[in-house]
Amino acid sequence: MTDLDIAEVAHRAGVPASTLRFYEEKGLIAPTGRRGLRRQYDPGVLERLALIALGRTAGFSLDEIARMFAPDGQPRIDRRMLSARAEELDRTIRELGVLRDSLRHAAACPAPSHLECDTFRRLLDAAASGGVTAPGRRPPERR
Amino acid sequence: MTDLDIAEVAHRAGVPASTLRFYEEKGLIAPTGRRGLRRQYDPGVLERLALIALGRTAGFSLDEIARMFAPDGQPRIDRRMLSARAEELDRTIRELGVLRDSLRHAAACPAPSHLECDTFRRLLDAAASGGVTAPGRRPPERR
DNA sequence: TCTTGACCTCAAGTCGACTTGAAGTAGAAC
DNA sequence: GTTCTACTTCAAGTCGACTTGAGGTCAAGA
The missing domain is CATH 1.10.1660.10 (Multidrug-efflux Transporter Regulator; Chain: A; Domain 2)
Structure with a gap:
């Protein structure tokens, strides 16, 4: 007890x-x-x-x-599912990395307007063509 | 026109x-x-x-x-805001990286049940103590 | 001129993960 | 024995970003 x-x-x-x-x-x-x-x-x-x-x-x-939980309560985690999610995460991570670097650049960039900054514009083009967007599943919100 | x-x-x-x-x-x-x-x-x-x-x-x-858009339509992006978001992204990225590695390990791990795998258990402990959880803001869903 | 079809407005619905509120109940302290 | 308080149930509300549906309008092609 x-x-x-x-x-x-x-x-x-x-x-x-x-x-x-x-x-x-x-x-x-x-x-x-x-x-x-x-x-x-x-x-x-x-x-x-x-x-x-x-x-x-x-x-x-x-x-x-x-x-993912078997009827007996034991986790029965599908290994293929895990691999697949790991790959998705990996893609997300790479995309977010590009984004982070771009944000940092934009924050430090001396161009008077972001729209006049080449790096920022390149990022924008990538976003427009779907290169940066599409981050897949989202992690849960912080409490 | x-x-x-x-x-x-x-x-x-x-x-x-x-x-x-x-x-x-x-x-x-x-x-x-x-x-x-x-x-x-x-x-x-x-x-x-x-x-x-x-x-x-x-x-x-x-x-x-x-x-972020000024009344005139020009973007007026706050550089501090960008930096802050870049830092948050960076934290998220690191957390997701740990998670990805753990998922990969769990997927490849030969232990009969994940609960018997040390790596998995360590991950679980980290999650329970808030080390892995709390990924902050979520990126939007893929279309 | 008439028809067609893509746009229009406005209200309401959806989705996931919870939270909130009202009304009730039971174990524990006094 | 009474009161207090933290739990209980169940329905409904919340949040963000859109989507859907009903009923209406209008420019362009036949």
Whole structure:
């Protein structure tokens, strides 16, 4: 009986209790039982929540993450899915890198207007032709 | 009179006409006039749309982007804002890099279950303690 | 002149991930 | 035994960026 109260889980995982209820509704987590009305959780739920957070950061939707858990609760992560996401991330990273460098340049550029700066214009052309746009899945928002 | 019809702009910019109307409502673009009911645009709108797309990719909201245009239509981009966003992007990039490497490892890892893999567990711990999570602003979704 | 079809307006809907609010309940402290 | 308070349920609201639908208009081609 080392179960954790929902408040404890919320605190340790750094998410509001409402999120835990929401995740339960989505089938992502489940309490071991109740004490009165209050949900009690196995400490393992913390690992699971970490896994969920990780998946979200990697760009998976909650539904996709839900599908990654086998009925027995064990994660059954498709290795091909991981590779594919890693490749997508890699593309995103490269695009964001170009963007970061361009922003830095624009910030330092002495041209009176950005539109008169060649580097900025080149970036703009790239964006217009789809070279920089299309960053793929988004990571979740910071809390 | 080299103005472009809304359909032409939509086609060249690669966005639906509804988006152009929406941007107009938001104060991001404006037609030079109408031909009948149809909006006509100065070709410069394409550059402006590219700038908007670029801003979105960099993680700015439409409202923020709107504020970047001076009343005269010239972009008045705050250099400090650009630097700040570049730094944020840089952090995001580094985080995503860690994540990508971890995903690759997990995809290749021979451990029977990911939970038994040390690398994966370390990643999980990092995620749980907020080291990997919190990627900041999200770039826009791919079309 | 008539038809066609692409545009027009305005309100409402969508999507994902949660949050908020109202009304209820039960364990624990007094 | 009563009160307090943190939980409970369920429905509805929020946010950003658009999209969709209904009903209307007008320039251009036949």
